[in-house]
Amino acid sequence: MEKIIKLSTFAAHGLLTLSVAVLGIACSSCTVEPTALTEENLPVKSIICGHVRYSYTKDQGGAVTEAGKPGLTVNIAYGIPDATTGKVESYALRTVTTGQHGYFEYALGCPVGKALTVKVSASGYVDDAKGTPTTGSSTQKSKAYLYAEVEKSVTGGQAAYFAIDMTPAAYVGAPGLKQ
Numbered sequence: 001m002e003k004i005i006k007l008s009t010f011a012a013h014g015l016l017t018l019s020v021a022v023l024g025i026a027c028s029s030c031t032v033e034p035t036a037l038t039e040e041n042l043p044v045k046s047i048i049c050g051h052v053r054y055s056y057t058k059d060q061g062g063a064v065t066e067a068g069k070p071g072l073t074v075n076i077a078y079g080i081p082d083a084t085t086g087k088v089e090s091y092a093l094r095t096v097t098t099g100q101h102g103y104f105e106y107a108l109g110c111p112v113g114k115a116l117t118v119k120v121s122a123s124g125y126v127d128d129a130k131g132t133p134t135t136g137s138s139t140q141k142s143k144a145y146l147y148a149e150v151e152k153s154v155t156g157g158q159a160a161y162f163a164i165d166m167t168p169a170a171y172v173g174a175p176g177l178k179q
Contacts, residue, residue, distance in 0.1 A: 048108050052068030053165050054126055056144055068098050072102065075093060075094075076093070080117075116153070
């Protein structure tokens with residue numbers, strides 16, 4: 001009986017040692033060297049999404065708001081704020097394009113437990129080729145460069161929606177237009 005107890009103690013000890021060794025190998029293979037961290041291998045993702053819209057006023061009045069066209073470039077700048085100042089020293093930049101109805105989405109890798117400052121911007125050009133009837137048979141046309149930027153703090157692992165409503169930053173192409 002004493003031999004059976006010694007044999008089962010030896011077997012349990014061996015099984016425990018084997019388990020610890022396997023666990024140690026498994027855990028060490030999961031770690032990433034700090035210098036090898038990239039956005040792709042960060043375990044936490046934040047979804048940055050939203051819609052881009054054109055928002056302007058025609059020459060003769062009447063506000064126009066329409067969805068951004070597919071293929072419009074959207075810039076996503078992001079960085080970790082400094083713990084003492086709260087300001088971001090440098091930003092990383094990702095560029096995506098809009099899909100149907102001006103929608104965009106990007107999964108942004110971020111460190112666990114950190115908040116990111118995210119700035120989303122877009123710009124475009126509108127040429128109101130139809131014009132707005134004025135006196136007689138002449139028409140006036142609106143041409144403008146549009147721009148918008150929205151900044152938010154995004155906690156790691158959460159989604160953030162950005163409504164990018166581009167408004168005129170500069171009018172071009174017709175006399176008498178004011179900046």
